[in-house]
Amino acid sequence: MPEATIRLEGDTLAFTGAIDVGAAERLWGDATSGAAKATSITLDKVTALDSIGAVMLLALDKPMSGAPPDIAEVLERNRRALEAAPPVKPEKELPALQALGAGAVAKVRSFGRTLAYIGEVTVTMLRAPFQRGGLRPAELMRHLDEAGLRAFPLTILLGTLIGVILAFQSSIPLKRFGAEIFVPNLVGISLLRELGPLMAAIIMSGRTGSAYAAELGTMVVNEEVDALRIMGVDAIAMLVLPRIIAACLAMPVLALVMDLTGLIGMTGVMAALGFPLVAVTSQLKQWLSLKDLLGGLLKAAVFGAAIGMIGCRAGLATARGPRAVGDAATGAVVGGIVAIIVLDGIFAILFYRLGL
Amino acid sequence: MSEDAVITVDDLSVSFGGPPLFRHVSFEVRRGEVFVILGGSGCGKSSLLKAMIGLIEPAHGTISLLGEQLADATGDARRALLRRLGVMWQSGALFGSMTLAENVELPIEEHTRLSRPARQAVARAKLGLVGLGDAQAKLPSEISGGMAKRAGIARAMALDPPILFLDEPSAGLDPVTSAGLDKLITDIARGTGTTFVVVTHELQSILAIGDRCIMLDKAARGMIAEGDPKELRDHSENPTVRAFFNREAPDSKEAPDRKAGA
Incomplete structure (x- = not known):
């Protein structure tokens, strides 16, 4: 299988060979920096593509052309998958004062539940012999x-x-x-x-x-x-x-x-x-x-x-x-x-x- | 052994101390097919799967995966072989302290040198593929059983393994989700050439996804049929096989979520 390579031709970034996990490991950094200078990507010499390679290509976010049909199919499947899963933003944490308040309320509630538990156990214990x-x-x-x-x-x-x-x-x-x-x-x-x-x-x-x-x-x-x-x-x-x-x-x-x-x-x-x-x-x-x-x-x-x-x-x-x-x-x-x-x-x- | 066999099981017996759970089980799984292991409850389907991935030591017989014997492989050879297998466990077996995205990232982190943003992008794509795009940041305890199974498939597929083992992918799911999962399996099998080994007793699933199947039987302590599930349904001579398929098959359209043989 030909070794995957990447070359900048004018303002087109050309990929060749099998773009698989190994290629993605080697090329992800180069591809990202190359894509910053390029305006489009050509895939006409790509021989194979797996999903990790496809994610790499899609992450470059440039118009792609020339992909053979089976390669295009893999790309399309992963494009749809990525569209279905937009990146999530981390949840914002509460500011310190509110966090303190929330913590205090939780503590009081938990104390209340403990009291209720002690009461429940006591009542059950007193009732148990007659039940x-x-x-x-x-x-x-x-x-x-x-x-x-x-x-x-x-x-x-x-x-x-x-x-x-x-x-x-x-x-x-x-x-x-x-x-x-x-x-x-x-x-x-x-x-x-x-x-x-x-x-x-x-x-x-x-x-x-x-x-x-x-x-x-x-x-x-x-x-x-x-x-x-x-x-x-x-x-x-x-x-x-x-x-x-x-x-x-x-x-x-x-x-x-x-x-x-x-x-x-x-x-x-x-x-x-x-x-x-x-x-x-x-x-x-x-x-x-x-x-x-x-x-x-x-x-x-x-x-x-x-x-x-x-x-x-x-x-x-x-x-x-x-x-x-x-x-x-x-x-x-x-x-x-x-x-x-x-x-x-x-x-x-x-x-x-x-x-x- | 035929040319395109990716898994060869030869004269396999498994026992847990007592009499064998099953014996003399031999079959081949060919490249790119969806191979179904079926049978009633307690016949050893899941144990056969566990024996195939090397978790149970067989009492007798050999199993070769992609031309190598997992039992004999050690060190790097074993790691390389394990990397080419994906397993979806019956209830997902997701790591509870990690989000779904982190669960999918784990095998990628273990087996590749991709950077963190790259791993995250791949994990997103895998979760999107199984329809869990909006649940990436959830913990396994916050999702339903069906979602856990799908997340389990996403994790099993993280490295595009050539062989995927699925243990009861559709058991306990509603018919729509179950059908969606079947479609997902066939799509991946046709689209990527992945070989699937699926353990199930869900009759509709078997007929929808199975290219070939074997059937185990508790009473016979072994394999009682091998072949195309539709062929077996229509032409099998074996009364147990006929009972399995025909108990549900004539009116299976009216009762899509009933389990056969359960």
Whole structure:
């Protein structure tokens, strides 16, 4: 096949050879600069033309002549195609002030929808026990298994490590005062009151909150949630309630697992430092009360409910589009962790004021 | 093997672990024809297509595309071969984070050294050709299923490949859009000499666009007919083939959007 060339003859731009993709790659720049000087284009020596070559010729926007019939046909088909698709102008963005306003309105609306969601969930939860199909035990069991039991290995691993790390780190400054015997007090109190529930909540948020958002988000995208609503099934009762209840019930258990494994890890470190088991247990017995444990477990239950609600909310609010489900999962994890920290702060103030 | 065969499938069997989905399938696709793979639901039409483009490894048999075996091709040879294939997926398989125009530009960007304005112009032309000129800046989530299929064809055609594979191009479309798509396929096939391999069970489409076809059957686990679809409709001896064509054919004009064999 002859190599495509291009030549300026007077004020006519002459193309020869096969004008295909390869030719377009080589010649597009030359053709554009040549066409600026020419008034017409002749194609009488063109042997072949593909659609990319045709688009190049048409982009030159000069009268064309001499094309053999089959070449003219390709040109004509692409001319019609290009006419059917005029270039689009990019949409103008809003000026800064309006964009700020639009953003604020969107935020307020979204906050309103969140309030409505919390209300809907609360009402459904209160009504559910008295309604047929309001509570679905099988669903609840499945979610308890997913959110609780299957998180045990991870929780045990992290709990033990956290206990080991805390014990080691706190033994360093305490050693300077010869006060290593107080490591169990420090680790025990911080685990039971604070770190156990918090770490368990972060695990729950990453494992379960994101899963809720992704599951429900996929259901929204596949129109399954719409289908439920049209069948007259209460989507909140069927999809959201079992998840929230499961998260709320599983969290204290996970926190307890975290606490116990943390204490075991700490005991291991103490043993390595030369303290017998009985020294550790007597310290714990002396300094820890049931109040510390129960306060932590109560917090864990509230964290669990918050994670479940935020995860389900993120899933149900999923928009259409490819990144929507991913965005929902991200939103669930970020929202969940922020909510946990905020709630923890509120609990800290509350417990302090109540003298607990 | 005849002179103008662009695809040769020889004694192909595909199985997913269990008994074969189909076996002993052999046929040739000739240059410039619209070749239809037909059959009822679940007979392995789409799997045959996927085997032909190398996405499913066959249990037995060989497939040669444009004289080369895709399964054996590696590196640049494989890239060069893939560039000469275009595939329209059943639901478009458009990349959701890109506009339609960017979707069409993607293969051009990957396989050529054209400048950005040049790529944009080519993408415009392709979308104009399939009648999506006014939807260039839309995202795939904002368009209908029929538009997604047409955008999928535009993307498959971006580099003028000599072979285009279409998976169920007209399934789920209204009769007018479906007829428009059939016309588009025949126009491109006649105008550019592109070879089409079309998987469909849309009877009207088969008769409108198909030069030749093969029919797969679930019960027979293989190919039960090969030839001109109109010939098969009128003269086939095989009862399954007759049932497929005749279930709808006598009154297909009254029920243009019903699916055969579904």
